[in-house]
Amino acid sequence: MTDKKRVLSGMQTTGKLHLGNLLGALNNWVSMQDEFECYYFAADWHTLATSYEDTNDLADNLADLGVNWLSAGLDPGKSVLFVQSLVPEHAVLHLLLSMLTPISWLERVPSYKEKLQQVVNKDLSMYGFLGYPVLQAADIVIYKAHFVPVGIDQLPHLELTREIVRRFHDTYKRKVFIEPEGKMSEVPKLPGVDGRKMSKSYGNAIYLSDSSKEMKTKILNIVTDPARVRKTDPGDPEKCVAYSFHKVFSPDDENELTIKECKSAGRGCVDCKKFLSVNIFKYLEPILEKRAYWEQRPKEVYDILKAGSEKARKVAKQTLAEAEDAIGFSYSKKLLG
Numbered sequence: 001m002t003d004k005k006r007v008l009s010g011m012q013t014t015g016k017l018h019l020g021n022l023l024g025a026l027n028n029w030v031s032m033q034d035e036f037e038c039y040y041f042a043a044d045w046h047t048l049a050t051s052y053e054d055t056n057d058l059a060d061n062l063a064d065l066g067v068n069w070l071s072a073g074l075d076p077g078k079s080v081l082f083v084q085s086l087v088p089e090h091a092v093l094h095l096l097l098s099m100l101t102p103i104s105w106l107e108r109v110p111s112y113k114e115k116l117q118q119v120v121n122k123d124l125s126m127y128g129f130l131g132y133p134v135l136q137a138a139d140i141v142i143y144k145a146h147f148v149p150v151g152i153d154q155l156p157h158l159e160l161t162r163e164i165v166r167r168f169h170d171t172y173k174r175k176v177f178i179e180p181e182g183k184m185s186e187v188p189k190l191p192g193v194d195g196r197k198m199s200k201s202y203g204n205a206i207y208l209s210d211s212s213k214e215m216k217t218k219i220l221n222i223v224t225d226p227a228r229v230r231k232t233d234p235g236d237p238e239k240c241v242a243y244s245f246h247k248v249f250s251p252d253d254e255n256e257l258t259i260k261e262c263k264s265a266g267r268g269c270v271d272c273k274k275f276l277s278v279n280i281f282k283y284l285e286p287i288l289e290k291r292a293y294w295e296q297r298p299k300e301v302y303d304i305l306k307a308g309s310e311k312a313r314k315v316a317k318q319t320l321a322e323a324e325d326a327i328g329f330s331y332s333k334k335l336l337g
Helices: 019-031 044-051 058-072 089-098 103-107 110-118 132-141 152-172 212-220 241-249 252-263 269-295 298-327 331-335
Strands: 006-012 037-043 079-083 147-149 181-183
Touching: 006 019, 006 044, 006 132, 019 058, 019 147, 037 044, 037 058, 037 298, 044 058, 044 132, 058 079, 058 269, 058 298, 079 298, 089 132, 089 298, 103 152, 110 152, 132 152, 152 181, 152 298, 212 269, 241 252, 241 269, 252 269, 269 298
Parallel strands: 006 037, 006 147, 037 079, 147 181
Antiparallel strands: none
16 A cells, blocks of 8 residues: 555647657656656547548557556556556446536537547547546546646646536545546656647657657758748747747757757758757667667567556556446345356
């Protein structure tokens, strides 16, 4: 047993991880391992909410996820690393919670409305997409997580989880779950190479699985200040996407020089991005070395995820049994002997 507070978070298996995922989530996960009891899962069922028609890459994406987790510093000795679909109790609790969750609660979630409007190349008029937050709630409360690392855009999802927990407790007059709290953290803002949000769907991401040549090519293609048509034109670093990368990966003293030489046209954009490339690779060097190690050991990666799933399932089974007993399904144990 441990007296540490518990943290729960997951990543979908929709695609290979990129630098934005590393900075926005993975580094944060790694930093919490010593302070909290951490449960991190591959959310493969969640992937179906928006990609139910295309599942060809699920296995490859799961393998890549495991490799990246271990390469970034997640330690199976400190954190429980598992696969959502290997813990079927998630699905059972999702079913039970869906029975008492009003449709109006789901329809008011901001991301539901936004994606319906923005994603025009897929049919999202499915319960799986509408009910996504209920499955997410089940993921969290089945481990009695105290904290969930979230960005500000995910807070409505977390508040819905808290509402579902309160409704369950009010309905069945027994406290089974913990109302989770959001754990906000400052993360570097890293755009895609074109200035938009870094995303697989935009084709503007630098992936951890990219070869050195691919990474260098993408870095050299990062958008710069559009006002700098010629090398002799002065630029504005704050209007330059490449400088957004410099702020994350380059030392402060170098950035001071970058600002000065950009504004005075003392350095061209190509040279600026070559310096940036050196700093990005220096930052990624230990991670890429570990990736090379784990990529050659796929069975070990799967064994770690399997062992973590077995640990997670023991906890999930206990919580589900408490929830079913609160509802009144205690007779099922007698029928099964």
